[in-house]
Amino acid sequence: MMDNNRMWRKIPGLDLRFSLVLIFMGMFAITGVFELSQIFFHPYLGMWGVTILTMIVVSASAAVIAFSPLRSLRTAEARLDTLLNGSPAPQFVIDADHRVIFWNRALEIASGIKASEMYGATDPWRAFYAAQRPTLADLLVDGQVEKLPELFKGRITRSDLIDGSYESIEFFPQVGKNGSWFYFTASPVRDDNGVLLGAVESFIDVTRSKRTEEVLEANKLLLEDSMELAHMAYWEYDVPLGMFIFNDRFYTLYCTTAEREGGYRMPADVYVKNFVHPEDTGLVTERIATLLTTQGPEIPSELEHRIIRRDGEIRHIKVRIRTTRDETGRTIRFNGANQDITVRILALISLKESEARYRNVVEDQTEFISRFLPNGTHVFVNDAYCRYFGLRREEIIGHHFRPRIPVDDQERLKRFFASLTPDHPVDSIEHRIIMPDGTIRWQRWSDRAIFDSSGTITGYQSVGRDITEQRQAEIALKVSEARFLAFITEAAMRLKTPLAIIENNLESVVSDIDRGNMIIPDITLQIRLQIKNLEQIRSNINEFNKAIVAHSNGIPDASKKFLTE
Amino acid sequence: MEITRIDIKDEALYLITAPAARLKEENINLIRMLLARDYYVLVVTANQPCDILKKHYEENGIRMEKIFVVDTVTKYAMGQDHEPVPNCRFVSNPSDLTGLGIVITDLLSTNKEKKVSLLFDSVNAMLIYISSQNNTRFIHFVTNKLRLMKFSGIFLAVEKGLDPGLLLQLTTFVDQVIDVD
Numbered sequence: 001m002m003d004n005n006r007m008w009r010k011i012p013g014l015d016l017r018f019s020l021v022l023i024f025m026g027m028f029a030i031t032g033v034f035e036l037s038q039i040f041f042h043p044y045l046g047m048w049g050v051t052i053l054t055m056i057v058v059s060a061s062a063a064v065i066a067f068s069p070l071r072s073l074r075t076a077e078a079r080l081d082t083l084l085n086g087s088p089a090p091q092f093v094i095d096a097d098h099r100v101i102f103w104n105r106a107l108e109i110a111s112g113i114k115a116s117e118m119y120g121a122t123d124p125w126r127a128f129y130a131a132q133r134p135t136l137a138d139l140l141v142d143g144q145v146e147k148l149p150e151l152f153k154g155r156i157t158r159s160d161l162i163d164g165s166y167e168s169i170e171f172f173p174q175v176g177k178n179g180s181w182f183y184f185t186a187s188p189v190r191d192d193n194g195v196l197l198g199a200v201e202s203f204i205d206v207t208r209s210k211r212t213e214e215v216l217e218a219n220k221l222l223l224e225d226s227m228e229l230a231h232m233a234y235w236e237y238d239v240p241l242g243m244f245i246f247n248d249r250f251y252t253l254y255c256t257t258a259e260r261e262g263g264y265r266m267p268a269d270v271y272v273k274n275f276v277h278p279e280d281t282g283l284v285t286e287r288i289a290t291l292l293t294t295q296g297p298e299i300p301s302e303l304e305h306r307i308i309r310r311d312g313e314i315r316h317i318k319v320r321i322r323t324t325r326d327e328t329g330r331t332i333r334f335n336g337a338n339q340d341i342t343v344r345i346l347a348l349i350s351l352k353e354s355e356a357r358y359r360n361v362v363e364d365q366t367e368f369i370s371r372f373l374p375n376g377t378h379v380f381v382n383d384a385y386c387r388y389f390g391l392r393r394e395e396i397i398g399h400h401f402r403p404r405i406p407v408d409d410q411e412r413l414k415r416f417f418a419s420l421t422p423d424h425p426v427d428s429i430e431h432r433i434i435m436p437d438g439t440i441r442w443q444r445w446s447d448r449a450i451f452d453s454s455g456t457i458t459g460y461q462s463v464g465r466d467i468t469e470q471r472q473a474e475i476a477l478k479v480s481e482a483r484f485l486a487f488i489t490e491a492a493m494r495l496k497t498p499l500a501i502i503e504n505n506l507e508s509v510v511s512d513i514d515r516g517n518m519i520i521p522d523i524t525l526q527i528r529l530q531i532k533n534l535e536q537i538r539s540n541i542n543e544f545n546k547a548i549v550a551h552s553n554g555i556p557d558a559s560k561k562f563l564t565e
Numbered sequence: 566m567e568i569t570r571i572d573i574k575d576e577a578l579y580l581i582t583a584p585a586a587r588l589k590e591e592n593i594n595l596i597r598m599l600l601a602r603d604y605y606v607l608v609v610t611a612n613q614p615c616d617i618l619k620k621h622y623e624e625n626g627i628r629m630e631k632i633f634v635v636d637t638v639t640k641y642a643m644g645q646d647h648e649p650v651p652n653c654r655f656v657s658n659p660s661d662l663t664g665l666g667i668v669i670t671d672l673l674s675t676n677k678e679k680k681v682s683l684l685f686d687s688v689n690a691m692l693i694y695i696s697s698q699n700n701t702r703f704i705h706f707v708t709n710k711l712r713l714m715k716f717s718g719i720f721l722a723v724e725k726g727l728d729p730g731l732l733l734q735l736t737t738f739v740d741q742v743i744d745v746d
Contacts, residue, residue, distance in 0.1 A: 489728040490697055497726030498693040500585040501612065508589060517624070525614050529642035536693050 019070050020063050027062035031055040090182075090205075093189070094137050095198040098122045102200075110175055110205070124201075128172050136166060136186035137201035164188045169206060181210035224249070231340035239292065239333055243267050253317075253340060255309040277306035277314060291321060295329035304341070316345040368443075368464045374457050376400045388466065390436060404434035420449035420457070430467065442471040491544050498537055502530050571743060573602060573682065576715045578708055578739040582724040584746060585689075588612065591745055592686050593625050595719055600631055604682040604717070607633045607672055609707075611659040611690040614639040615650060633676070635668050637661070659694035662703050669707060673714050683711060683718040688735070689726045697731050708738040 035051035084091060090107035094100055099122055103115035111127035118124065125135050136156075139147055145166070148156045152168050159165035167185035175182070186201040227233065233250035237243070243265045251257050254275055258264050266274075268288055276284045287303050303319040321336040362369055368385040372378045378396045386393050389403065405413060409431040416429045428446040435441055445464035452458050509526045512518035545563035549555055555563075571579070583591045592613075599606045610618055615636035619629055634653040640646060641658035654672065656664045673681065685707065691700050704720065711718040720739065724746050727735070736742055 489730070493689075493697055493726065493728055493731070494692045497585065497689045497723050500723065500726070501588070501687070501690055501693075504586050504588065505612070507586075518620075522614075522617055522620065525639065525642055526617060529614060529638050532638075532642050533693050540693070 020067060023066045024059045024063040026059075028055050028059035031058040087202075090203040091200060092118070092124050092127075092137070093198055093200045094122075094124065094141060096141060096196055098138055098141060100124050101198065107203070110180070110203070128174060130174055135201060136168070136184065137199035140164065140166070140186050140188045140199045141196065159185060159187075162187050169210075171210075176207070179207075180205055181207040227337075232337050234335065234337045236335040237268070237333065238265070239331055241265075244271050250338070253338060254307065255311040255313070260310070275307045275309070277308055280305035287321075291323055291334055292331050294331070295325065299323070304345075315340055315342045317341060365463075366465065369462070370396075370464075371459055371461045373459050376402050379459070406432050406434060406440065408432075417447070417449075417460075420447065420460075422451050422455050425449045425451065430471075441466055442468045487544070487547065491540075494540050495537060495544075498533065502533050502537075506530055571598065573599065573604075573717060573719075574740075575680070576712070576717055577741070578711060578718045578720075580688075580720045580722060580735055580739045580742045582722045582727075582742070582744050582746070585723045585726065587745070588687055588721060588723065589621065592618075592684070592721065593621060593627070595684055595721075596622060596627055596632065597625070599682050599684070599719075600627065603680055605631045605633070605676055605679045607635065607669070607676070607681055607683045609635045609637070609665070609669060609683065609685045611637045611694070612686045614642065615647075615653045615655070619650075619653075633672055635665065635672065637665060659691055662695065662699065666703070666706060666710075670710060673710065673716060677714065681716050683707070683716060685718065685720040688720055688722040697728065701731060701734050704735060705738055 032051070032055050035054055039047045039051060084102060085105045087104060088106050090110045091102070091104045092100055092107055093102035099120050100118045101120075103113075103118040103124075105115075107127065108114055113127050118127075123132070124137070125133050128135065133151065134142070134144075134147075136148070136152070139145065139151070148166060152170060156166055156168035159167050165185055165187040167183065169181065169183045171179055171181050173179040182203040183206045184201060184203045186199055188199045189197045191197055227249060231253065233247065233253040235247070235250050236245040238245055244267075246258070246261075246264050246266060248258060251261065261274075272281050272284055272288075283303070283305055287301075291301070301321045301323070303321065305317065305319070307315050307317055309315055318339045318341045319336055320339070321334055323334040324332055326332050363383045365382060366384055368388055369380070369382040370378055370385050371380040377398060377400050379398075381393060381396050383393075386396065389396075389401075391401070395401075413429065413431055416427065420427060426446065426448045428444060430442060430444045432440050432442055443464050444467045445462050448461045449457050450459045450461060505526065509518070509523060509530075513523060542564055549560045549563055571581075573579070581591065581595070589612075592608075596606055596608070608618065613621070615634045616639065618634060618636075622629060622632065629652060632652060634650075635656060636647075636653055637656045637659040640655045647655050654668045656668055659665070669683070673683075685704070688700065688704065691703070695703070708718065718739075720735070722732075722735070724744060
């Protein structure tokens, strides 16, 4: 702990006991001289005793008389000492020889250097700096104010309050665990005649506020960065003046500058006129009027409108407004942020156009398109679907609509839907349905099962079409093919094999003739029979040709005649 | 399988297929085999005239006493009636299925007490004159008649000369199909 008494003893006349002894001794000497001169001119009995007594009394009286002001002075000194040491601001005082004559308790704690260690020392810098250098107080004592900017990185300024004083804020890495920020000021100390006695330097720890300031600055930068990323700018509205208060960011968003707009303040009507899209001015003006006149709770509101930037480009912005009202509910200010949402709006417009195109495509499809839940509830059907079943969309959407299926097809359809899995989500099926009028129609459906992440079916999407005519054509074709096959089979059986029989019969006749064991009538009979057979076959060929001609198009008449006669 | 190895059972019906060139030969073999088994044979021919048929049988040592012939082609070929021939009945033409059916029925009824087997020569020759549909119907009629009267019957056909669909139908009318190729 600092020994204040020892420190103050360095100043003569300020020690109470020493002063009283001096006063006593001085008065004792003066009284002695006076008494000795009286004795010399008027000797009397017991004069030495009286003289001694008088000297003591007078000297003691003088000491007593002097005690009171000295005590007051001492008390004042003690109060000053208490005041300086009790100050939470670190302080030190140096004399004109740069010797430390005061080093308060706060500085002891901040620097970790005891006052007793610093008393009389000329290196107070080591409490603040790693290398030797003058403190601000040293420079003031030496009158080297021109070196201040060189030695202090922070902005050092002359104090407006005390002549000759300077102040600055700097970071002192040496002080504290992680360094400290100090606001410090130094003032020269002069006597009544203006003679420089020394200088006092005080420090105020502003580390916390500086850190807060740094955090605020970082947050501000982050906010600025975020606003830039979000294409946002903030603004305020001065209600009494009816003016917007903008900023550079706001103007950047509007592709302009404060210089071009004549400052950061802009009347509301000028803003609307200069920047709001003509088709949206009514909307914006009305909202401003509403904000100014409406009374009630402070509820943030939003507004979207178009602007025309100074470069002529039309942009879409979203305005978020916060209104502040007084206790009577009157609007006293509102502020907000404008966000450029052009990209999103354009994407939205594009999406809507795409959806419209998609819907048109879907609605223009002749195929039936439907989406339905596993329980059969329809969530979407297109016009073709509605037209086909003769129902209105609202009669199907949200309802468990299922066409009547012939019993023979029901089980097959059930197996079909059961076969759709995450690995096999799409397949097609042809089946019949019973129309409301009882007619049977054929349909072909391509069904896709939709699964969630757990593999559970959440719905089906189906695209189908009526294939009744196609089916009938296929059946007709099959019938036709079957008939054609039957026809050519019949032709083969009635032409090819009989010819072989005739051929064999004729060979038999020839063989009999060769062997000479056949009479003429038998030969004649055999040959006649085979001629008859051949005639019949020729007749059969004509019949077949007639059938072919009857079922074929594009055969010239001459060919028809040739084939059938 | 050779004709001689066929185990003809009473009241059974057979469809025997053979190459066109062997129809005449198989006809004779069947007659010989049936006679050997004491059958009376009712030959329905749409292939050979009765006179030619008898000549061939006789040349092969087959006696005609136990053979009845229904001739569908002689009258058709000659364009006039043939003078009556013992054990032979003439039908105007092979497409006269009604007349043919009557004659067959009559002959079967007449020989009801005898052990008779019908030999139909041939399914393919009939196709010269009638459609396969009518041919099938007629054969169905004849097979029904044989079954009702408890006679046996053999239907000759040219191998590979019939549509598989028709052959399948004929198969259902008979008890066994035998290919003598």
